[in-house]
Every structure is written in C-alpha cells, then in structure tokens.
Amino acid sequence: MSFTLPDLPFSHDALENLGMSKETLEFHHDLHHKAYVDNGNKLIAGTEWESKSVEDIIMGTYDGGSVAQNGIFNNASQHWNHTQFWQMIGPNGKAMPAVLEKEISNNFGSFEKFKEEFTAAGAGQFGSGWCWLVQDQDGSLKVTKTENGVNPVCFNQNTLLGCDVWEHSYYIDFRNKRPAYLSNFIDKLVDWESVASRLK
Numbered sequence: 001m002s003f004t005l006p007d008l009p010f011s012h013d014a015l016e017n018l019g020m021s022k023e024t025l026e027f028h029h030d031l032h033h034k035a036y037v038d039n040g041n042k043l044i045a046g047t048e049w050e051s052k053s054v055e056d057i058i059m060g061t062y063d064g065g066s067v068a069q070n071g072i073f074n075n076a077s078q079h080w081n082h083t084q085f086w087q088m089i090g091p092n093g094k095a096m097p098a099v100l101e102k103e104i105s106n107n108f109g110s111f112e113k114f115k116e117e118f119t120a121a122g123a124g125q126f127g128s129g130w131c132w133l134v135q136d137q138d139g140s141l142k143v144t145k146t147e148n149g150v151n152p153v154c155f156n157q158n159t160l161l162g163c164d165v166w167e168h169s170y171y172i173d174f175r176n177k178r179p180a181y182l183s184n185f186i187d188k189l190v191d192w193e194s195v196a197s198r199l200k
C-alpha cells in the first residue's frame with residue numbers, strides 16, 4: 001500500500017498561540033513528513049513491501065541493529081510516527097479524561113511525575129528520536145525513548161502519546177531549548193482525549 005501524506009487535522013496556524021507556529025508546521029508537515037512519504041514510496045516500489053500496510057513494513061524491516069542503513073524502515077516508520085503525532089496534538093482536547101488520569105496516576109504516581117519522566121526521556125534522547133507514553137503488553141503504562149524513527153510498533157507496544165524530538169520539530173519556535181519544547185508540548189499541545197481513546 002503506497003504511503004499518502006495525511007492532511008493536518010487543524011489549520012497550519014491553529015497552534016500559533018500554543019507554541020507551534022505556522023512556519024514550523026509548514027516545514028514539519030508539508031516538507032519533512034512529505035519527504036518520508038515520497039522517499040518511502042520510491043523505495044517500496046516494485047518490492048515485496050509495496051502491498052503491505054505501513055505497520056507490517058515497520059515490523060518486517062526493523063532489525064534492531066542497522067536502522068541507519070535501512071531506508072525502507074526509516075521512511076515507513078517516520079511516516080507512521082508523524083501521522084500519529086498530528087493526531088495527538090491540536091487546539092482542543094485539553095481536558096484529561098478521567099480514565100486516562102486514573103491510569104497515569106496508577107502507573108506513575110501523579111500527572112506531575114509522568115510529565116517529569118516523559119520530558120526527561122525526550123531531553124535525554126541523544127540526537128534525533130522520539131519519546132513515548134506506551135501501554136505495554138501487560139497493560140501497564142511506560143515512558144520510553146527511541147532513536148531516529150524507531151517506534152513502539154517495533155516492540156509490540158500500544159502507542160498512546162509520542163513527541164518528536166528531532167530538531168525540525170522545535171528549532172524554529174524553541175531554537176536549541178528542547179526541554180522547553182517538551183514542557184510546552186505536555187502543557188499546551190497534547191490532545192488528551194485522543195491519547196485516552198488509544199487505551200486498550
């Protein structure tokens with residue numbers, strides 16, 4: 001199945017006052033995400049992966065060791081990651097649904113402890129990558145971090161929330177201040193209703 005760039009679920013200037021500018025979204029969605037889609041489509045054309053779902057491609061091409069060399073994995077996973085990312089943020093959905101609040105509290109002690117762990121994971125990811133809130137196979141919630149395009153699909157984890165810590169995600173609005181970008185992401189950008197809807 002070829003990859004398609006999804007439209008943003010909000011206008012490019014919808015997050016302007018929430019710490020993600022129109023310029024960032026024009027670069028991040030219209031150029032960076034589009035490049036993963038276009039490059040991925042070129043790489044899977046004529047291969048066994050052409051007819052597979054993006055999740056199957058990610059699981060089938062992740063080898064845990066030579067990700068930097070694996071163009072199909074990198075582009076497929078980054079396409080998937082960004083598609084999730086646009087759905088997890090937005091101008092609405094700021095109220096935390098009770099079911100998610102309870103899960104976070106049970107697993108991390110409090111929302112503040114979760115935020116601390118999540119932002120530390122993102123700030124501590126050396127180089128490009130992502131930090132995640134995942135639901136593991138035993139149902140427990142965990143914070144993880146991954147390099148480059150690696151994501152929870154590789155580990156059979158349910159993705160609840162992901163934050164892109166590649167520089168292209170924050171350099172226009174926050175320059176080199178990744179921790180400030182992460183804190184703003186949690187405080188102002190996350191659509192908690194979308195996150196809660198992913199719980200299994």
Ligand SMILES: [Fe+2]
Nearest residue numbers: 032164166169
């Ligand atoms: Fe990105």
